[in-house]
Amino acid sequence: MTLEAIVEQLGLKCKCCWEKLKRDVEGGYAGDLLSDVMANSSAGNIWVTRQVHQNIVAVASLKEHAGVVIVQGAVPDKDTLEKAQKEGIPIIVSDMSEFEVVGKIYHLMYHG
Amino acid sequence: MPGDEYLEGIFQVQGRDFVDAGIVSSEIKKKLKEKGIPESIIRKAAVVTFEAEINIISYAEQGTIQYYIEPDSITIEAKDVGAGIEDIELALQEGYSTADDSIRELGFGAGMGLANIKRFSDEFEISSVPREGTYVRSTIYLNGK
């Protein structure tokens, strides 16, 4: 399943690196503790978080995530978007809660 | 400013003492429950106290939290000695945070603290002197009006 399919079907908004949305998503990871995400997420994951500072780009880049979804209406820092654009990491946003977004992505990926 | 006759309790909070973060909030909640204060009001007071506590722990050297119960309202005052806040307007913005990574790793530092306090207060006052400390006062009306 591509990132694009998830973004479209869930009505999410992509804030940068639209050309990267064709990437395939392999699994998902949810969490806000960076050391945990570093240790336990995997390449190809769609990472769902409400952290907005630029460190999330470093983490997503290092772990080769397909993209990052920032939830709960949290607004990514300007630095974050700039860095994401440079690193080629799509930053996607949603007003929905983390639980809702994860639930819907999970459903799409495994039961859709 | 509430008079001393309404002062219910004073708690000391130590800077960087993350292990006990939230203990004052829990204590105040227990006391308010004993007094038969409505649950929804207690929740607001508990959240306000929790956030004030976290701010002292995250950013100050030490501080105190006092709470007052008046006939129509509850007031929580947090005073600390520490770095203070350079730009209060900025600090009040949701998402604005000066937290370092160690604070974030503990589950705090999302930049919601002061915004949360203001959100649940019926009256809110904040003042700060950089390199000296910060004062926050939150009043919650008992009848929600």
Added chain:
Amino acid sequence: MTDIEPYDNHCLSQCGVESVTLAQIKELLDAEVIVGDDKLDLEIKTAFGADLMSDVLAFARSGCLLITGLSNPQSVRTAYALDIAAIIVCRGKALTDKFIDIAKELGIPILWTQYIMFEACGRLYREGITGCVREILVEDKTSAR
């Protein structure tokens, strides 16, 4: 100005969801019950997944299930402040005695699962539990001085 009650159950009834008990959740998540063996018939309709306690304080509703990877006492105290129904600690995070003691003291059921948060939330969502946050943005009803 509308008096906003941030923890009303309006959303819960609107969700129209069948509730799921803690016992069922235990099965769904292959979880262990660490605290609250006697509370497994608690009904859960809504859940909030977060590692940042400020978010929980700002957005979670009382009566919900908190799903978190944060295994410090603060998550218990946060749940207590908000009257959250129960906590699921995911990612197989090790729990300290202090965490367990505080949960027992404050009466908060704790379930523990190896599943990562993504999996835990996914499974619970599939069962019909919904996310419930305060959708209303609190108008500035305070007077900041």
